[in-house]
Each structure stands twice: as C-alpha cells, then as structure tokens.
Amino acid sequence: EAFNTAVAEAAELNAFIVTTPDHALAAADAVDAKRARGEALGAMGGVPIGMKDLFATRGVQTSAASHILEGFKPEYESTVSQNLWDAGAGMLGKLNLDQFAMGSSNETSYFGNVVSPWRKAGGANTDMSPGGSSGGSSSAVAARIAPAATGTDTGGSIRQPAAFTGICGIKPTYGRCSRWGVVAFASSLDQAGPMARSVEDCAIMLEAMAGFDPKDATSLDMPVPDWEAALSADLKGKKIGIPKEYRMDGTDEEILKSWEQGKEWLRDAGAEIVDVSLPHTKYALPAYYIVAPAEASSNLARYDGVRYGLRDLPDGAGLQDMYAATRAAGFGDEVKRRILIGTYVLSAGFYDAYYTQAQKIRTLVAQDFANAFGQCDAILAPTTPTASFPLNSLNEDPLTMYLNDVFAVPASLAGLPAMSVPAMLNSDGLPLGLQVVGKPFDEQGVLDVGLAIQ
Ligand code: GLN
Numbered sequence: 001e002a003f004n005t006a007v008a009e010a011a012e013l014n015a016f017i018v019t020t021p022d023h024a025l026a027a028a029d030a031v032d033a034k035r036a037r038g039e040a041l042g043a044m045g046g047v048p049i050g051m052k053d054l055f056a057t058r059g060v061q062t063s064a065a066s067h068i069l070e071g072f073k074p075e076y077e078s079t080v081s082q083n084l085w086d087a088g089a090g091m092l093g094k095l096n097l098d099q100f101a102m103g104s105s106n107e108t109s110y111f112g113n114v115v116s117p118w119r120k121a122g123g124a125n126t127d128m129s130p131g132g133s134s135g136g137s138s139s140a141v142a143a144r145i146a147p148a149a150t151g152t153d154t155g156g157s158i159r160q161p162a163a164f165t166g167i168c169g170i171k172p173t174y175g176r177c178s179r180w181g182v183v184a185f186a187s188s189l190d191q192a193g194p195m196a197r198s199v200e201d202c203a204i205m206l207e208a209m210a211g212f213d214p215k216d217a218t219s220l221d222m223p224v225p226d227w228e229a230a231l232s233a234d235l236k237g238k239k240i241g242i243p244k245e246y247r248m249d250g251t252d253e254e255i256l257k258s259w260e261q262g263k264e265w266l267r268d269a270g271a272e273i274v275d276v277s278l279p280h281t282k283y284a285l286p287a288y289y290i291v292a293p294a295e296a297s298s299n300l301a302r303y304d305g306v307r308y309g310l311r312d313l314p315d316g317a318g319l320q321d322m323y324a325a326t327r328a329a330g331f332g333d334e335v336k337r338r339i340l341i342g343t344y345v346l347s348a349g350f351y352d353a354y355y356t357q358a359q360k361i362r363t364l365v366a367q368d369f370a371n372a373f374g375q376c377d378a379i380l381a382p383t384t385p386t387a388s389f390p391l392n393s394l395n396e397d398p399l400t401m402y403l404n405d406v407f408a409v410p411a412s413l414a415g416l417p418a419m420s421v422p423a424m425l426n427s428d429g430l431p432l433g434l435q436v437v438g439k440p441f442d443e444q445g446v447l448d449v450g451l452a453i454q
Pocket of ligand 1: 101104133153156405
C-alpha cells in the first residue's frame, strides 16, 4: 500500500521511468531470511533505493532517458548496482534524468520533465526544476519516495540537483566507483555517487558503491575506507579554503549569504577559514563544454541502429540512411547539439584551437587545486550560482543553462571528491546547497566538513 502511494506521488513528479517493486520486495525478503538464519544483513540490507536510469540493470530497461535506448534491456549488471545488491539493497525502479545525462534541469529527457517536490515554493503552481542531470534521483529522495538514490556526476549532475532539492550528494574521487555498465557520457569525467538525506547515509551508500573493478581501466586500486565509522564533525586543526574567484558576477546575494553562514558553522566546528586562489576558475566552464561534448561525440557513436535499441530503416534505405534516420529520430536536441560541438572541436582543422587548448586548461585547473591544497584541507564554495528555477524558463537558452554548472565543473575537471550539503532556504523558501571540495582520495575530509554543515 505504501508502495502504491509512493508510486502515485512519484508519477506526479515523473521521477521514475520504470518501477521494479519486485526487486525491492525481494531484498526485503532476503533481509527476513538472513535475520532468521542469524546472518549479517549487509550495510544496505533491505534498503529500497532508486537507480538513475544510466546504470545497466540486467533485464530491466536501461534507457539513459533517450528514445534511441528505449526498450534496451541489458544482459549484464553495472558494477555499482551489483555492489549495492551485494550489500543488500533493493531497487524501487529506474529514475528519470536528462537524456544521456546532458542537462542541468531534467528537461531533456525523452520521458518528460521531472518536477521538484519543492514546486510550490517557487510561487503559485510553479513547477520547479529538480536540477539535472540526476533530477529523478533528487526529486525522489527529496519527496521521501526513496531514502536514497544513485546519481552520476560528469560536471555537477549529483551536486547541482542535490542543492536544488535540499538533499546531500557526493561525487567521489574519479575512479572510486566503477564506470563499468554506466552509459558513458564523458568517460574522463563520469563518476557515480550517492544522493541521500544525510551525510551519514551518503557515507554508508558510497562505501557500498565504491571499490576497485578490473573491468574499468580507470578504476582506483585502493581500499575503500569505513567512511561512516570515521565520521567526525570536529574540525579542530583543519583549514578550510575560500576561493576568491568563486565570487562571480551574477551570483545571487542569498547564495553569498549562505556561503558566509557556512564559514561561521565551520569556524564553530573548530576550523580555521583561509583565503585561497583558484586563478583559472573562469576558464573551467568553457573548457568543460569542449572536453565533455568531445568525449560524448565519440561515446555516442555506438548508437547506430545496429547494436542497441531503436532502428529506423526507411524503405529501400542503405546503411548510411539507416544511421541517419535512427539518430535523427533517436537523439534529442541537446544530445545532437553536444555531438555537433564535439565532432567540430575534434575535427582536423579545429582540434588544436579548441580541444588541445581545453585540455591545457584542464591541467591548469587541476594545478590550481593542488596549489590551494598546500594551504588548506578542503574548500568551501556554493554549489550553484542560483536556487532552483521554474521548468520551461531556461530550456531555450542553453548558454544560461550551462552557466548553472560554473561552480561544479572545476572539481570535475580535476577529478576531485566534492559534495553538496543543504545549507538553508532562501526568501522564496527554496533550498540552497554548499559545496565541499576535497583533496584526491579524501572523501573522509569532505564528508566530515559536510557533517559540520548539516
Ligand atoms: N549539466 C552538465 C552538462 O550538461 C553536467 C551534466 C552531468 O554532470 N552529467 O553537461
């Protein structure tokens, strides 16, 4: 009954693409059986989670919210989802997202917009964006339909939706979570992570998700610490860096106020606040919007009408016609835009002018962080330059939409662990998030600072 109520509520938010109640119930039954046998239940024993529909799930549609993968049921399970099932979790269903994880508002899904459960706070009957691309995840967790959900973050897609909906979400160090069986967007940036209501829940779930995987060549061969057991909000002796370049024109006053408040909380927790500089910050967003589409244009070449999902084969058509017809029908506008940008910046005449330059900037951004971490243990910044915005307000304006990622992409380019934690509500009653960025492999430091803010 509770499940049906939740499903009805979820239907209103359009958070799920498919529901899988049997999967969640089987995990609950497994917990009962283990309890009867006196066995350990597993760190996620019986917890019914939502799975972003970018993770391959055996026998369950894995669409990446696209038409081209509609109906695709993988023969295999992603490593991250398998790790969660091994820890005892069950799946409520596959969550909606921006198509192929490209977007910041969950308006590019083939299966329709996701609505934030905070929709009424934006004004009378205004449907607000839950953020993107993990908008089904943020919406379902914020609405208390699922206690936790998986997300993926290429350039902010865990942190920005978490900030927009008042929940927590952490992108670990690049390589912590296996990318095997995760539909690829930009492989050098893609990372999975948990989205949940508390820092503690994120720590538990990340522990279950993470771990070395020989099937992913970029997987980190490092032990997964017991982050949850070591959690501590005591920041005595810790230095928290405030990057001056994140005070940008166009940043909402209330966001700046929440940043000030965050510094106070961290001082109260015993930390010392220090100024740091990340001088190449303003180049990070343009570099991201070259690197990410470049990798996407290569990754998405596999959707050709032969190997997966949709095939559009007009009468009398040849192979090239089939490719063209399938892709024209199967990809949404934003995905096509990324493929066009990506193939352009990789083309022979423009490669050095765009792609090589962007890669150089990426190195400089990573060096900025390395220098700053000579003076501090973690960095505190806003997650986003604005609170959530109404659906259908920015979707005709891709550049403004891209600007929403301005504070999120630097940590992505540098592969660093970064978390968004709810800070406060603005004067419209909408949540604002604060972002904590840590040194490579220092998820613990990030979670601890998050705990002090929470
Ligand atoms: N919003 C960013 C983009 O559209 C980031 C997406 C993501 O992290 N998957 O590329």
